[in-house]
Amino acid sequence: MIAIDWGTSSLRAYRLGADGSVVERRSAPLGIMQVEASRFADALETQIGDWLSAGDAPVVMSGMVGSRQGWVEVPYASCPAGAAEIASGLREVRWGRRRAWIAPGLSSRDAAGVPDVMRGEETQILGVLDGLPVAASICLPGTHSKWVEVRDGTIVRFSTHMTGEVFAVLKAHSILGRMMREAPTDQQWFAAGVRRAQDSGGLLHHLFGVRARGLFGEVPEEASASYLSGIIIGHELVAARSAATAVFLLGAKPLVELYQHALRQFGRDATILDPDAVVRGLFQLGSRVAGD
Amino acid sequence: MIAIDWGTSSLRAYRLGADGSVVERRSAPLGIMQVEASRFADALETQIGDWLSAGDAPVVMSGMVGSRQGWVEVPYASCPAGAAEIASGLREVRWGRRRAWIAPGLSSRDAAGVPDVMRGEETQILGVLDGLPVAASICLPGTHSKWVEVRDGTIVRFSTHMTGEVFAVLKAHSILGRMMREAPTDQQWFAAGVRRAQDSGGLLHHLFGVRARGLFGEVPEEASASYLSGIIIGHELVAARSAATAVFLLGAKPLVELYQHALRQFGRDATILDPDAVVRGLFQLGSRVAGD
Numbered sequence: 001m002i003a004i005d006w007g008t009s010s011l012r013a014y015r016l017g018a019d020g021s022v023v024e025r026r027s028a029p030l031g032i033m034q035v036e037a038s039r040f041a042d043a044l045e046t047q048i049g050d051w052l053s054a055g056d057a058p059v060v061m062s063g064m065v066g067s068r069q070g071w072v073e074v075p076y077a078s079c080p081a082g083a084a085e086i087a088s089g090l091r092e093v094r095w096g097r098r099r100a101w102i103a104p105g106l107s108s109r110d111a112a113g114v115p116d117v118m119r120g121e122e123t124q125i126l127g128v129l130d131g132l133p134v135a136a137s138i139c140l141p142g143t144h145s146k147w148v149e150v151r152d153g154t155i156v157r158f159s160t161h162m163t164g165e166v167f168a169v170l171k172a173h174s175i176l177g178r179m180m181r182e183a184p185t186d187q188q189w190f191a192a193g194v195r196r197a198q199d200s201g202g203l204l205h206h207l208f209g210v211r212a213r214g215l216f217g218e219v220p221e222e223a224s225a226s227y228l229s230g231i232i233i234g235h236e237l238v239a240a241r242s243a244a245t246a247v248f249l250l251g252a253k254p255l256v257e258l259y260q261h262a263l264r265q266f267g268r269d270a271t272i273l274d275p276d277a278v279v280r281g282l283f284q285l286g287s288r289v290a291g292d
Numbered sequence: 293m294i295a296i297d298w299g300t301s302s303l304r305a306y307r308l309g310a311d312g313s314v315v316e317r318r319s320a321p322l323g324i325m326q327v328e329a330s331r332f333a334d335a336l337e338t339q340i341g342d343w344l345s346a347g348d349a350p351v352v353m354s355g356m357v358g359s360r361q362g363w364v365e366v367p368y369a370s371c372p373a374g375a376a377e378i379a380s381g382l383r384e385v386r387w388g389r390r391r392a393w394i395a396p397g398l399s400s401r402d403a404a405g406v407p408d409v410m411r412g413e414e415t416q417i418l419g420v421l422d423g424l425p426v427a428a429s430i431c432l433p434g435t436h437s438k439w440v441e442v443r444d445g446t447i448v449r450f451s452t453h454m455t456g457e458v459f460a461v462l463k464a465h466s467i468l469g470r471m472m473r474e475a476p477t478d479q480q481w482f483a484a485g486v487r488r489a490q491d492s493g494g495l496l497h498h499l500f501g502v503r504a505r506g507l508f509g510e511v512p513e514e515a516s517a518s519y520l521s522g523i524i525i526g527h528e529l530v531a532a533r534s535a536a537t538a539v540f541l542l543g544a545k546p547l548v549e550l551y552q553h554a555l556r557q558f559g560r561d562a563t564i565l566d567p568d569a570v571v572r573g574l575f576q577l578g579s580r581v582a583g584d
Contacts, residue, residue: 107504112491114501115508144500160504161496162466166458169465174457199404202531203495204453204524208436209406212399212452216407232496239494 001057002048003282004100006065007120008033012278013048015057020283022276024051032063032070040071041095052098059100060286062278063120066091066102076107076117082154083126087288101289103282108157116160120278121146124250127280128273129153135245139270141233141259142251143168147240161236167229176207176228179214183222185229185258193230194237194262203235233262241266248273293349294340295574296392298357299412300325304570305340307349312575314568316343324355324362332363333387344390351392352578354570355412358383358394368399368409374446375418379580393581395574400449408452412570413438416542419572420565421445427537431562433525433551434543435460439532453528459521468499468520471506475514477521477550485522486529486554495527525554533558540565 001020005012009031015024028047035043045052052059066074077089089104105119121140125148128138132150140146143164149156171177196206210228213219219227237259247263247270249256256272263270293312297304301323307316320339327335337344344351358366369381381396397411413432417440420430424442432438435456441448463469488498502520505511511519529551539555539562541548548564555562 107508110491110493110497110501112488112493114488114491114498115504115510116500117504117507145496159493159497160500161494162499163496165466166462166496166499169461170458173461173465174454196404196406199402199406200531201402201404201451202453202527204437204455204458204528205402205451205531206406207454207458208408208452209402212407212409215409216399218407235494236496239492239497 001283001286002051002059003279003286004044004059004061004065005063005120005123005278005282006061006070007031007063011043011047013051014279014282015048015051016279016283016286020280022279032065032067040065041093041098044100058286058289059098060090060103060282060289061100062103062123062282062285066105067119071102074102074104076105077122079106079108079158080154080156081106081122083129083284083288086122086126087285090285090289101285103285106155106158108159110157110159116158118146118158118160121148122155123281123285124277125150125155125281126284127277127282128248128250131273132248133246136248137245138248138250138273139240139259140250141255145236149245159240161239163232163236167232170207170228171225176210176224179211179221180224180228181221183225185254186223186226187261189219189223189226190230190258191261191265193227193232194234194265196227196231197234197238203231206231206235229258230262233259234265237262237266241268246271250277251275293575293578294343294351295571295578296336296351296353296357297355297412297415297570297574298353298362299323299355303335303339305343306571306574307340307343308571308575308578312572314571324357324359332357333385333390336392350578350581351390352382352395352574352581353392354395354415354574354577358397359411363394366394366396368397369414371398371400371450372446372448373398373414375421375576375580378414378418379577382577382581393577395577398447398450400451402449402451408450410438410450410452413440414447415573415577416569417442417447417573418576419569419574420540420542423565424540425538428540429532429537430540430542430565431532431551432542433547437528441537451532453531455524455528459524462499462520462524463517468502468516471503471513472516472520473513475517477546478515478518479553481511481515481518482522482550483553483557485519485524486526486557488519488523489526489530495523498523498527521550522554525551526557529554529558533560538563542569543567
């Protein structure tokens with residue numbers, strides 16, 4: 001089987017053995033934003049043409065490749081959804097004598113009826129479901145952080161927080177960025193930001209405090225971004241912490257560890273999951289279409 | 293007397309009669325960011341050299357002209373502060389045989405001890421104090437919205453919310469802006485955003501909902517900015533509404549009216565004050581240095 005995680009900024013391809021183990025992996029900075037609308041098949045041939053020619057292994061893809069800007073728009077499956085519901089939303093694409101499957105994204109509605117969406121994360125979650133307790137919350141931190149409620153092998157609902165993107169645009173384009181100096185994350189100032197998020201006053205007020213404390217020399221320029229990051233992530237956690245179930249973190253290393261520290265400030269232990277989950281999720285989906 | 297409101301992006305000059313009434317007014321897009329560090333006196337001479345030559349009327353200025361990037365940095369006065377405390381922080385600048393006074397900004401600390409600052413708004417508030425009840429909250433909406441608590445003619449404390457700037461950077465630089473079409477404010481979608489701010493889930497989640505609702509065709513592209521604006525302003529009001537005193541709005545016309553509508557959704561009536569308050573505030577400060 002060939003598993004492909006094709007997102008906005010990169011393509012990651014995995015050749016899998018019959019048991020789902022990774023035989024070979026390749027990745028390229030060839031996200032869907034770097035590919036012209038009609039050239040997705042060409043891009044795939046360029047990257048893994050030799051794998052495709054070697055046999056007729058099923059090819060399963062997930063991520064933004066199934067979005068409106070991707071190869072083909074695959075409609076969202078709706079929560080609650082488990083592996084079967086997501087697999088039944090797989091959509092086939094063909095080029096020449098070849099074909100591949102693209103996973104659907106997933107949608108959810110919150111208590112107020114407002115919709116939410118994910119694309120790619122649903123497949124990652126399928127890959128970790130086996131190791132979870134009956135009820136769990138999975139947080140996938142990032143540009144658009146996801147908090148996902150899982151029960152009995154089913155994704156019940158989820159909510160997205162624009163945490164990473166708000167941080168990035170404020171750092172790059174607001175007055176807050178002007179007083180920042182690039183530096184590695186300062187753990188103490190990050191923690192101070194997380195604490196600050198628990199004060200009254202609201203996020204919009206806490207943001208201005210980054211500037212005011214800078215003007216007063218209370219936050220060093222090289223710690224200012226860490227303080228801001230702690231404030232914004234802290235506000236995500238304040239909003240998401242109502243989930244009473246066990247919390248799991250899924251994502252890349254430095255960020256999930258930051259979240260783990262931050263959650264500890266709220267008195268919650270969180271378990272970090274294997275970030276290669278997407279491969280197992282794609283293998284599960286592929287197993288359902290194999291021989292189709 | 294000559295009163296000057298000199299901010300980041302514009303200079304507004306007023307020639308006042310002995311009773312404080314405006315005899316003549318001029319304004320120019322000559323904010324402090326457009327003036328070189330050593331050329332503030334030249335800039336002023338260019339704009340109102342004829343007024344300055346006509347006599348020895350005291351010249352009083354307020355706004356960012358007293359900031360680190362302005363003519364001279366005037367230290368912040370501290371809350372609580374009334375007209376006397378602010379006047380005692382006025383700082384003189386001289387050029388040739390002429391001189392002028394620059395008002396100090398004002399600083400405050402919130403319950404957690406985090407500092408806050410304003411520059412210019414303190415003078416506007418001095419100009420409206422006379423007409424207020426003993427205890428009042430004044431909201432000055434904008435890029436950095438201020439909520440100011442006033443009691444017995446004194447500014448007791450205030451807090452700043454980065455409302456306008458967060459809206460602007462998200463609209464210009466985030467994924468939310470990509471699905472917006474320019475259009476006049478849509479009052480109904482603005483109100484929907486203000487209502488949304490009262491739901492659980494937090495600002496970072498409500499922001500992503502703008503995108504998700506857009507993807508589902510639930511928010512028209514030309515209403516998306518109004519909905520976003522309502523959400524962000526609504527979150528400011530959720531955080532600031534604890535103030536139990538009467539609420540007054542001070543600022544430019546379309547924005548204070550939007551805030552008035554939004555406050556009504558929280559069951560609060562707010563009174564709009566005369567936006568020319570800064571002239572009266574400068575007149576009060578000038579009266580205290582006249583003949584000095």
